[in-house]
Amino acid sequence: MQALSQTIDARLAAAQDHVDWQRAEIVVRAWPRCAECHPAERSAGVLTAILAEIDLDLETNPMFAGATGGKPGHIMTMPEYGWGADGQARIEVPDLCAVIDAEMVPTAIQDYIDQNGFGGHHSYGHLAVDLERVVHGGLARIIAACDEHAGRGDADAQARRRAMATACRAVIAWAQRYAEGAEQRAARESDPLLAARYKRMAQACRRVPALPARTLHEALQAVVLCHLAQHIEGHGLSVSLGLLDRVLAPFADEAVGNSPDTAELFEAFLLAIHANGVHGRFSKTQCVTIGGADATGRDCCNATSEAILRAFDAVRVPDPHVFLRWHPALNAPVANVAYDMLLRGVSMPLLVNDVPTVAGFERLGIATEDAWDYCVIGCNELGIPGRACETAMGPGAIHINVVHAALCEELAPQSLSQWIERYEMRVEQQLRKQVAGFVAQRDRHAQERPTPFTSALMYDTVERGSDCANGLRYRTPASYERGLSNAVDAMAAVDALVFHGDVSMDALRAALRGDWPDESLRQRFLAVTAWGNDDPQIDAIARRILDARHRAGDRVAAALGLPGLLYCHVVRSLHHMAGKTLGATADGRHAGEALGDSLGACSGRALAGPTAVLGSVLTLDPARDYGGGTNLNLNLNPQGMRLDHLRALVEGFFIDGGQELQIACVSAAQLRDAQCHPERHRDLLVRIAGFNARFVELSALEQQEIVARAEHVC
């Protein structure tokens, strides 16, 4: 890590989590002034007020301007949505939730929330804007486009366009505030190096994001400001940074050789993104995607791709996180840097395969050239910058819940086929309700809580005068799933022991109601081969479940006039949340226990080793089954493993059609040492399920899960 990065990192490490009411106070004051406006203009007016008043932070990071609060570690308050701790934050960072829970909400803000709160703590996120227009076009050009189209469309479209222009002006004015602040800071700085940095910051903010960037620094500065402005506007979680190396390609010459200056630039950039909290230390899952091919098959890596990876390796922050798009002709040096990082236990980059991913988007009618522009927009969810960002729809089919409910119907199923038929019927009912609910929710967002700045950075929205919540080029609602491995294991066990064995259905249902009072019976269910062991008979059950899910989903999509649904199997910490409210299940799981933490085997059940996990997953058809993204945790014992082994595992999986891999090469012994001596392992990053975290900052629950996962590696 460069010296400047170490200084910034130390400042961030010293920051205490704290609630920052400033944004909320500004909103409460500004809202009444805009109350009678069109909702988009009200949003733009409120954003203007926030960016005009919000404290600047010029001290934490002298390389890049921009902060969502006056000092790092703050919990940003968005009363337009509400107040409280995110359910996932409660699982992942419980001590942070204690800070939130202990806070007394000021009366004026509470009154405002009671009258205007939209529910939740922030807007929907899970999006990637078109950074090309931020870096190479500039916001002034967007404002000009808004003016050019001013009279088109109905009054609603015209108001939204005006709001987009206002919001862009607000961000430009915010940059000017930073420019002024940086000039003053430079003037009183005695250290010439630091003064020069502030002067460069000031010069950059005088130009970007209003105008096109001319240098790598200006480009990154434009990205920081516009990225953080989306957070401030209200998208608290999962605002992606899109295809960063492609956006920076025109400045790649500056990154050739990855000099200390380049390394310093990228490291400071990542720390600037990392520093700005929504919920303090709680991961916002801001994803950077690099690599990949374009529609002609050309590899898109450039000198910034490697520089970005090396910066991630150096700063070891859990958030942002980085995905490398793999394809058969991926730039070898970039791939080698990635494999080397993974082998050293960095737990990044995550890997996603272009071939099935693009096929998945094309299957839904997305144009080929758009499909090849895909990126990761959240934990693992896939989208297309500025064009398709509806992958994460919140609640979706939790396979094991549906399978369990079908098993517990008054008249129990008598065969696997009958059970799957009932599953299909239940999934269809659920999807019908949820997809319609999701579409309505996005429409309501556009109507009541539009985000005009974020919308201005999307494709087509200025021309159409639409909001990004429901007005992107592609409308692709998804089913957001979990618990496939539990469902397969439950069906395999019941098929072997009940439908074709000596356990009566009554005995099983009694055992489930009593949370497995007879441990010997539970052990029999656990002894049946599970998903993730490359057993064709077991893997065929997964195929049957997903075929049934498809039939149900296709009927739902057809009824809504959609080309299909994008299915995701993304877990993050939701497997804990889902498990807490689910009783005992036929896969041998006790009531309240977590579900499987990825598309791979349930914890402790991958007895045939990692290649068998990959073998099972390869029986799926990712383009059809999980076009919206999956997370597949693959723990590998680093002892004796070399880079060529790792490369063979990755390429063997991807060439045969695998979609996504999140590899952890960390031994259980190393993790246990970190539990005993956290001070020695502050930089130990682990991949949980949909986010990275510093192991020592995780809750005891999450730590134990990671240790158990590592212990079960062959």
Place this chain on the structure above:
Amino acid sequence: MTTTLRINRIQRCCFHDGPGIRTTVFMQGCALRCWWCHNPEAQVAGGGAERAPDDLAQELLRDRRFWDRSGGGVTLSGGDPLLQAAGAAQLLARLGAAGVHRCVETAGMVPVAAVEALLDVVDLWLFDYKHADPADLRAATGADRGHIEANLTRVLESGADLRIRVPVIAGFNDTPAAWEAHAQRVGRFQAPVELLPGHDWGRGKGGVDPRRCSVDDTVIAGFAACLRRYGIAIWENESCRP
């Protein structure tokens, strides 16, 4: 005639049992009784599961995608696979026909006919040579040095690719005197040597001797230096160093 194999277990994705990513088949039955053995359950001939070679080959081939990209393949280990030479030969022939790289790991305490039966179907022999002193070897393992050396010589005479493997065990062969004797004896075979540090992973396991067998890095370095002085090449991290 098809002969069945008795299998203790199959371990996929191994990095230690030959080149590349390997699937290791631990076969049932061993003539030796090494006190540090981590797989005592594989020593007896009668246990394990019975498998037909063709059926087993089909299952093993499921990892082929990873072997092909890493230069890996299948390793027969044990127990000692040469104690089931007929079935092993059928399995290895089947794998060879499919173009799979094949290793056999043996302690060499097997009938010479078993060695002869496998000479044409093994791509790399991983041949244990645990101790140069016949009395110490017999006391700790029950093996006969002369018999092992005769089999080792037979494999080498066939021109087969061979690596001598030495488990380095605390209290057994971890002294400079033992290294010196080893180097003098092994040097005659003109084959590279791979030193395998003993480890204590299996000590909690039923049937495993509770004595510590692990050695530290300085023992391995000392042993390797001694072998090098005798001109013996050391195999380390899948590459051979003079």
